[in-house]
Amino acid sequence: xxxxxxxxxxxxxxxxxxxxxxxxxxxxxxxxxxxxxxxxxxxxxxxxxxxxxxxxxxxxxxxxxxxxxxxxxxxxxxxxxxxxxxxxxxxxxxxxxxxxxxxxxxxxxxxxxxxxxxxxxxxxxxxxxxxxxxxxxxxxxxxxxxxxxxxxxxxxxxxxxxxxxxxxxxxxxxxxxxxxxxxxxxxxxxxxxxxxxxxxxxxxxxxxxxxxxxxxxxxxxxxxxxxxxxxxxxxxxxxxxxxxxxxxxxxxxxxxxxxxxxxxxxxxxxxxxxxxxxxxxxxxxxxxxxxxxx
Amino acid sequence: xxxxxxxxxxxxxxxxxxxxxxxxxxxxxxxxxxxxxxxxxxxxxxxxxxxxxxxxxxxxxxxxxxxxxxxxxxxxxxxxxxxxxxxxxxxxxxxxxxxxxxxxxxxxxxxxxxxxxxxxxxxxxxxxxxxxxxxxxxxxxxxxxxxxxxxxxxxxxxxxxxxxxxxxxxxxxxxxxxxxxxxxxxxxx
Numbered sequence: 001x002x003x004x005x006x007x008x009x010x011x012x013x014x015x016x017x018x019x020x021x022x023x024x025x026x027x028x029x030x031x032x033x034x035x036x037x038x039x040x041x042x043x044x045x046x047x048x049x050x051x052x053x054x055x056x057x058x059x060x061x062x063x064x065x066x067x068x069x070x071x072x073x074x075x076x077x078x079x080x081x082x083x084x085x086x087x088x089x090x091x092x093x094x095x096x097x098x099x100x101x102x103x104x105x106x107x108x109x110x111x112x113x114x115x116x117x118x119x120x121x122x123x124x125x126x127x128x129x130x131x132x133x134x135x136x137x138x139x140x141x142x143x144x145x146x147x148x149x150x151x152x153x154x155x156x157x158x159x160x161x162x163x164x165x166x167x168x169x170x171x172x173x174x175x176x177x178x179x180x181x182x183x184x185x186x187x188x189x190x191x192x193x194x195x196x197x198x199x200x201x202x203x204x205x206x207x208x209x210x211x212x213x214x215x216x217x218x219x220x221x222x223x224x225x226x227x228x229x230x231x232x233x234x235x236x237x238x239x240x241x242x243x244x245x246x247x248x249x250x251x252x253x254x255x256x257x258x259x260x261x262x263x264x265x266x267x268x269x270x271x272x273x274x275x276x277x278x279x280x281x282x283x284x285x286x287x288x289x290x291x292x293x294x
Numbered sequence: 295x296x297x298x299x300x301x302x303x304x305x306x307x308x309x310x311x312x313x314x315x316x317x318x319x320x321x322x323x324x325x326x327x328x329x330x331x332x333x334x335x336x337x338x339x340x341x342x343x344x345x346x347x348x349x350x351x352x353x354x355x356x357x358x359x360x361x362x363x364x365x366x367x368x369x370x371x372x373x374x375x376x377x378x379x380x381x382x383x384x385x386x387x388x389x390x391x392x393x394x395x396x397x398x399x400x401x402x403x404x405x406x407x408x409x410x411x412x413x414x415x416x417x418x419x420x421x422x423x424x425x426x427x428x429x430x431x432x433x434x435x436x437x438x439x440x441x442x443x444x445x446x447x448x449x450x451x452x453x454x455x456x457x458x459x460x461x462x463x464x465x466x467x468x469x470x471x472x473x474x475x476x477x478x479x480x481x482x483x
Contacts, residue, residue: 002414009411012429012469016342016375019306038351040306040344075388075402076344077430099408099430122409256305256351257327 085111118142150213307343
């Protein structure tokens with residue numbers, strides 16, 4: 001029997017993206033550069049996170065015209081972002097035929113308590129997480145892929161590192177608990193119990209986990225891969241840099257050869273200027289995107 | 295008897311899933327990223343992923359000519375989804391880098407975008423019934439020369455074998471718990 005939109009099919013696309021780089025793009029021209037540089041997918045946006053941060057105000061789903069022009073420009077998968085909890089933006093993106101929806105803290109949340117019920121969509125969802133409990137709550141709502149939140153639009157990798165280390169620490173901890181301690185662990189981590197049991201059994205997340213939020217250089221990408229991420233999202237890091245094509249190619253190569261320092265040294269040469277970074281302590285608490293999500 | 299040493303090309307895509315399936319079959323899988331990795335391979339799987347990404351990386355790091363040489367000398371190769379696209383001599387509406395080894399013409403994203411991705415039951419010549427997972431999958435539009443059709447689904451060609459060393463599937467046996475297609479490939483190697 002033929003079935004569409006099953007969890008296997010949704011999670012399957014994320015599995016096909018592994019070891020690859022997903023790049024934020026705002027125009028068809030940028031999408032073509034990303035594809036030419038070897039991106040395994042693009043994220044269609046109206047503004048990259050650094051510009052959203054600079055502009056302030058309310059950040060919403062991109063105009064469908066922007067998303068559609070990017071879908072027409074490339075043959076690789078196209079993702080797009082909806083606001084946290086904004087199920088109608090998600091319905092619109094699904095009807096446009098995007099390949100993945102990112103229910104993203106980069107946009108201004110539309111709901112202060114609830115995320116989108118992702119099970120009722122045929123299109124798969126990716127969501128951000130800072131720790132294991134948050135990742136499992138999103139998977140519990142139907143997300144078929146997870147990414148670290150990091151701190152978007154900063155070009156500063158420290159928060160992404162903190163989040164993947166936290167997830168990994170908690171997976172190691174849970175994997176070593178005796179069965180009778182799992183329920184209290186689930187309560188403490190605010191994680192769905194059955195999913196926590198699955199993590200303890202697999203000693204891993206049950207879905208693909210990418211790095212996102214602050215990756216700006218080939219070395220950043222390779223570091224996140226060595227820390228155990230399955231692949232890389234680069235938001236502002238490419239098109240806010242001096243030579244986007246060259247940097248994009250270098251980050252793609254660094255994500256494949258993440259364990260080969262000689263290749264990393266070679267691809268890191270003469271990349272021109274990286275995006276201007278932001279120190280996390282200079283961001284006001286209410287402007288930290290990673291704290292959005294429930 | 296020690297398991298056969300099967301390489302899995304690890305440029306990008308679902309290479310770990312193939313590695314796990316091969317291990318469960320008793321083979322000795324390993325990841326291939328460099329020329330020296332390829333030397334000891336008795337067979338090679340090119341996994342699903344993004345064919346443009348894998349093709350560019352293979353070319354950039356010089357693996358494309360090495361793989362082509364080895365396959366022409368008889369090394370078995372199996373491409374799943376993107377891997378099959380890279381093995382094809384012809385790709386509809388695309389000039390992208392490829393190995394160009396199999397006498398087939400493939401159509402990329404032939405079933406449409408991700409919302410059209412599906413899983414279904416298949417029947418394969420020489421293997422029998424199995425579950426097929428199709429993710430933004432291609433199908434084969436034409437075969438000629440040495441290529442033989444092993445399976446079709448709703449009139450479209452979704453599995454092809456050429457001689458005794460080349461195999462292409464539009465679907466992903468590595469995403470199911472079934473090992474029959476992996477075992478079939480190991481037996482070729």
